[in-house]
Amino acid sequence: MARTRRRAGVVLGLAGMIVPLTMVMGTGSAQAASCSTKPGPYQKQVEKFLGLKVDGKQSSADCKKILAFQKKHWITPNNGVAGPVTWRTMNTMLAQKAAGSNPNKAGSCPTNKGRIACVDLTRQLSWIQDGKKLAYGPVPIRTGRDGAETRTGLKKIYWRNINHFSSLYKVPMPYAQFFDGGQAFHSVTKPIHSPPGSAGCVNMTPAAAKKYWSMLRNGDEVFVWGKKAGT
Structure with missing residues (x-):
């Protein structure tokens, strides 16, 4: 009888070990079927x-x-x-x-201002132009999300900080060029098309932000127009 009990205990123990394996396989199947x-x-x-x-x-x-x-x-x-x-x-x-290479075909960004940075919220594009001549871009951007939209209108760059760190959001803002309150052009490392958007700044790839830094100065104008989808 004792031997029978021991054999039964071994069988039950093995059965107990099998249950977790089944559960693991079930989990894997669920993950594979998540698509x-x-x-x-x-x-x-x-x-x-x-x-x-x-x-x-x-x-x-x-x-x-x-x-x-x-x-x-x-x-x-x-x-x-x-x-x-x-x-x-x-x-x-x-x-x-x-x-393409003619982002201002509709004439939305002023061409009588000399050097100006254009920010099209609708297409999430920005470029720099000298009068009617395209000087750089267009480049994709990431602007303010719903409830924190990038404000529209004619602005001017008033402060620049190449190694700025946001004390409000506790994040680095390389090549920051402020043009409206706390809103600025600056570099980000996250995907430039990632939703829902920024807290109001115009996010750019590191290469684009660096180029903007080299081409713009305090006093240069910035024109923002349009409406970002989802805002």
Whole structure:
């Protein structure tokens, strides 16, 4: 009887060990299935942007491509769904590409001010021009999020600090050039298209911010117009 009990105990012990393994496998399966199989509201637009088959149906390949895009640009939720934030980001990129080398074709930024930094909130683009001549850009930017919008209007750069550190947000702001209260051009290392946006500043890639630093001075004008999608 004692031997029978011991054998039963061993079997029960092994069975107990099997349960956690099953749970781990279940967890892995759940993670693998986390990619949505349902099409998002902007499925066809997103498929076209990513060069996928445009059929409005969500395949595993679609989901993987969408998910990779979301992770690259810090879009949440990053679940592979063709949702509004993902499409908004892509649509902004398309508008930026369409601007080409003539971003001021519509004449929105003044051409009678000499050197001026233009900030187009709608297309999330900025450039520097001398009268009608494009001097630098256009470059993609990241402006204020909903509730902390970058303020529109004609401004002037009034203070510059190449190694500025924000005492308010506790973050570095390299190549900071302030033009409206606490709002400034400055460099960031996060993805330039990452939503929802800044706290009001005009975020730029390090290369663009450095170029702006070299080309602009105190007193140079800045013109901000348009409306960022989602604000």
